[in-house]
Amino acid sequence: MKTYLDCIPCFIRQSLEATRMVTMDEAVHTQVMKEVLRYLQTLSFDNPPPVASKKVHAIVRKITKCHDPYKNVKKQSNIMAEKLYPQLKEMIRTSNDSLLTAIKLAIVGNAIDFGSVMRFNVNTMINDSLKKRIINTAYPRFKKVLNDAKTILYLADNAGEIFFDKLLLEEFAPRNKEITYVVKANPILNDATITDAKKAGIDSLAKVISADAGHTESSPGILLTTVSKEFLEHFNHDDLVIAKGQGNYESLNNVKREIFFLLLVKCPLVAQDMDAKVGDLIFRVQK
Amino acid sequence: MKTYLDCIPCFIRQSLEATRMVTMDEAVHTQVMKEVLRYLQTLSFDNPPPVASKKVHAIVRKITKCHDPYKNVKKQSNIMAEKLYPQLKEMIRTSNDSLLTAIKLAIVGNAIDFGSVMRFNVNTMINDSLKKRIINTAYPRFKKVLNDAKTILYLADNAGEIFFDKLLLEEFAPRNKEITYVVKANPILNDATITDAKKAGIDSLAKVISADAGHTESSPGILLTTVSKEFLEHFNHDDLVIAKGQGNYESLNNVKREIFFLLLVKCPLVAQDMDAKVGDLIFRVQK
Numbered sequence: 001m002k003t004y005l006d007c008i009p010c011f012i013r014q015s016l017e018a019t020r021m022v023t024m025d026e027a028v029h030t031q032v033m034k035e036v037l038r039y040l041q042t043l044s045f046d047n048p049p050p051v052a053s054k055k056v057h058a059i060v061r062k063i064t065k066c067h068d069p070y071k072n073v074k075k076q077s078n079i080m081a082e083k084l085y086p087q088l089k090e091m092i093r094t095s096n097d098s099l100l101t102a103i104k105l106a107i108v109g110n111a112i113d114f115g116s117v118m119r120f121n122v123n124t125m126i127n128d129s130l131k132k133r134i135i136n137t138a139y140p141r142f143k144k145v146l147n148d149a150k151t152i153l154y155l156a157d158n159a160g161e162i163f164f165d166k167l168l169l170e171e172f173a174p175r176n177k178e179i180t181y182v183v184k185a186n187p188i189l190n191d192a193t194i195t196d197a198k199k200a201g202i203d204s205l206a207k208v209i210s211a212d213a214g215h216t217e218s219s220p221g222i223l224l225t226t227v228s229k230e231f232l233e234h235f236n237h238d239d240l241v242i243a244k245g246q247g248n249y250e251s252l253n254n255v256k257r258e259i260f261f262l263l264l265v266k267c268p269l270v271a272q273d274m275d276a277k278v279g280d281l282i283f284r285v286q287k
Numbered sequence: 288m289k290t291y292l293d294c295i296p297c298f299i300r301q302s303l304e305a306t307r308m309v310t311m312d313e314a315v316h317t318q319v320m321k322e323v324l325r326y327l328q329t330l331s332f333d334n335p336p337p338v339a340s341k342k343v344h345a346i347v348r349k350i351t352k353c354h355d356p357y358k359n360v361k362k363q364s365n366i367m368a369e370k371l372y373p374q375l376k377e378m379i380r381t382s383n384d385s386l387l388t389a390i391k392l393a394i395v396g397n398a399i400d401f402g403s404v405m406r407f408n409v410n411t412m413i414n415d416s417l418k419k420r421i422i423n424t425a426y427p428r429f430k431k432v433l434n435d436a437k438t439i440l441y442l443a444d445n446a447g448e449i450f451f452d453k454l455l456l457e458e459f460a461p462r463n464k465e466i467t468y469v470v471k472a473n474p475i476l477n478d479a480t481i482t483d484a485k486k487a488g489i490d491s492l493a494k495v496i497s498a499d500a501g502h503t504e505s506s507p508g509i510l511l512t513t514v515s516k517e518f519l520e521h522f523n524h525d526d527l528v529i530a531k532g533q534g535n536y537e538s539l540n541n542v543k544r545e546i547f548f549l550l551l552v553k554c555p556l557v558a559q560d561m562d563a564k565v566g567d568l569i570f571r572v573q574k
Contacts, residue, residue: 005303005320009296016292026292033292034328041324045317
């Protein structure tokens with residue numbers, strides 16, 4: 001997905017929000033803002049939004065001298081999601097279709113996002129989501145691909161959300177699949193890193209790798225131009241690829257391989273691109 | 288009121304919206320955006336937001352080569368408000384306190400605004416407003432000042448809204464006051480100009496002047512640094528000054544003279560500054 005002019009106010013809002021998480025010093029806020037404004041003048045709209053987001057957050061980190069502005073927010077999200085986990089596990093156990101329920105909950109977990117302007121209440125969404133039908137052709141195709149798959153590549157999105165991912169990974173576990181769970185190498189927004197994945201115990205269910213190992217800056221949404229050889233190997237050859245969140249949709253929706261996107265629509269431009277509405281739970285296959 | 292860093296995304300959104308009213312050419316949108324970003328780097332936060340807004344819309348006009356991007360929007364607002372007028376007049380006629388009802392409706396008319404990010408439905412607000420009590424000390428003071436006043440200065444805000452102002456001016460008319468109604472000399476956002484005031488027939492109730500006659504660019508919110516001598520004479524000496532809208536609050540809230548502000552809060556920063564909430568109907572006196 002390309003970057004729109006409408007993304008610009010959002011990048012600015014995001015950079016201000018991230019800076020305020022680090023310091024209340026208005027001189028620092030202003031300095032970040034001015035450098036972000038300068039950078040945005042040079043923006044190439046042909047790139048997907050995560051390219052600009054990566055740069056904008058690099059500016060925040062450089063000026064605030066804080067490696068991880070969202071550290072506290074990520075910690076809180078993990079605590080919150082970990083508490084929800086037993087109740088969600090029970091919902092899956094008692095449901096008619098445990099795989100579909102786990103998929104729905106994995107999508108709902110994508111509500112834990114501190115990048116988008118829209119904030120959603122995960123707790124109210126959990127019950128609502130189970131009542132909703134997901135009307136599309138992705139599920140039959142997903143079941144077939146999953147059944148045939150030996151290898152699964154799962155692109156994670158946010159901290160907290162990873163506990164929701166864990167529920168879905170546990171549905172794969174009895175099927176004896178070789179699962180690779182992909183996080184970011186470096187802090188970017190509230191995206192999950194290896195620390196978060198280990199915190200959720202995902203390393204006992206899957207091999208955990210970072211998409212961009214060896215790089216010093218990550219982007220929210222995997223950019224195939226800056227991924228590790230190991231990641232690319234998996235991405236090109238694994239039988240089933242699942243991508244969580246808007247960032248990955250934005251950066252991978254034009255890539256030529258089958259990807260199952262699981263996300264909550266939080267941005268009007270993503271909504272427009274997907275022919276969906278803000279607030280929609282998306283389970284979609286792209287080929 | 289000073290300009291906040293949070294105003295920046297709003298200026299950008301506004302400039303993009305105004306540009307899109309003129310042309311669908313994305314190259315023009317991008318050109319406007321880049322020049323607005325360049326300007327915003329030089330922003331002085333000590334000035335009230337209307338200073339920046341004036342400059343941002345001047346950029347839009349220059350690049351789009353359109354003198355009045357909101358022309359159509361203003362026309363539609365006038366048509367809509369003119370249609371509502373008889374019904375509003377009747378509401379005032381049948382109310383217990385016609386002056387207070389007219390004040391409330393003048394505030395509700397401030398919902399007709401194409402500058403703010405929040406959009407309000409005037410029709411639903413009309414009935415709601417009459418049910419609401421306006422809890423403050425402004426009204427008793429207003430009645431006293433109005434009673435004693437020989438001269439009234441009324442600072443208008445938007446097109447469409449001026450029909451709501453007319454209702455309040457008509458409440459003043461039987462009291463034999465010398466009323467001066469102030470609009471903008473040049474198009475800025477959807478702010479009313481002399482054409483709109485005449486369209487609403489306000490020139491038969493008041494002397495209509497523009498605050499910034501002789502200047503080639505207007506600002507949403509009267510800046511005392513760029514007003515005409517005639518305006519300043521009225522502002523300094525008239526017995527009662529009424530100022531409509533957020534823009535005038537932002538530019539005049541620190542001026543040392545008694546002003547009655549009538550506005551709908553549409554921006555979280557104005558809300559914070561006023562210790563109010565977005566959506567609040569404000570009738571407040573400043574001394």
